Amino acid sequence: MNTTYPPLCVKILTPYAPSVGTKPLKLCNAALTAAILAARNTSATVSNIAKQSGLALYDAKAIKDCIGDMKDAVYELKLTLNAMGHLNDPDKDFQWANAKTWASAALTDMDSCMDGLSGRKVNPVVKKKIRSSITGVQKLISNALSLINHLY
Numbered sequence: 001m002n003t004t005y006p007p008l009c010v011k012i013l014t015p016y017a018p019s020v021g022t023k024p025l026k027l028c029n030a031a032l033t034a035a036i037l038a039a040r041n042t043s044a045t046v047s048n049i050a051k052q053s054g055l056a057l058y059d060a061k062a063i064k065d066c067i068g069d070m071k072d073a074v075y076e077l078k079l080t081l082n083a084m085g086h087l088n089d090p091d092k093d094f095q096w097a098n099a100k101t102w103a104s105a106a107l108t109d110m111d112s113c114m115d116g117l118s119g120r121k122v123n124p125v126v127k128k129k130i131r132s133s134i135t136g137v138q139k140l141i142s143n144a145l146s147l148i149n150h151l152y
Contacts, residue, residue: 031144
């Protein structure tokens, strides 16, 4: 299977290899689990930045919007994982479409966070810290979506 960021994919998913074995669906679920964990960690990092005193109003607003986007992404990734768990149901095609839609929506939310930072005069240090965390999550979601797309 091909992914958008192969070296990252191998690095992140290697620890899951014993439980995944040669089962592509388990590989997709492991990729989604890794993306969920990364999105949660990034959300916590950004939330801690938001708690810093002395943030300008526009910094605080951009960060608040970004936190909302990340929470949405975590929720959507969980919905993706849930849909992947129902691929043996009679409505397999519907669940498959749901999984792709939810994973794409999570990626869009990460893009929205990045766009929100770009469109405002956010402190460059704050912006850089958030962007580097978000970029990592985007890559993990992209890899998971790529695996999902190649599964069916």
